[in-house]
Amino acid sequence: MEKEYDVIVVGGGHAGCEATAAAANMGSRVLLITMNMGTIAQMSCNPAMGGVAKGQIVREIDAMGGYSGIISDKTAIQFRMLNRSKGPAMWSPRVQSDRWLFAQEWRLMLEQTKNVEFWQDMVTELVTKNGKITGRMLYDLQNDPGETINVSQNVEYSKLVDSLSNRISAMSSQYKTIQQ
Secondary structure (H helix, E strand, O other): OOOOEEEEEEOOOHHHHHHHHHHHHOOOOEEEEEOOHHHOOOOOOOOEEEOHHHHHHHHHHHHOOOOHHHHHHHOEEEEEEEOOOOOHHHOEEEEEEOHHHHHHHHHHHHHOOOOEEEEEOOEEEEEEEOOEEEEEEEOOOOEEOEEEEEEOOOOOOOEEEEOOOOEEEOOOHHHHHHHO
């Protein structure tokens, strides 16, 4: 991997996909690093978007040009208004999606987005120099330069910050499962 990127997103969950799309749509050269290309934007066993809290976030992301709401609509199995027995302030739309189609549509959307590239690997360490992230170490021992790193929610940190060496290490729970 010899290219330089403006933004490197670590993790292909919903937050990672939105970060990738947003950065690329603003003209950045983006690399999405995920441990498994087959699980980009994978939904849980309850494949729903919406509800009082998550629905608000999806609507805000949609208002800023995000794709989760669009892809949820394209892959919908059922639409439902929650909390109808309460007052209108508590009503909240929810969509249940086909979880496989949802992931497929997200991947297609990202593949069709200009300036997005993918890399399947595990980021094991972020390299810093003078307080600035200068690269990351991948599991296959390659060091890759990039200016900005977005570590999305689905990454579990094994060390949050090692202040002595000024490094951040990240280990995904998925990787632990794969290795067992």
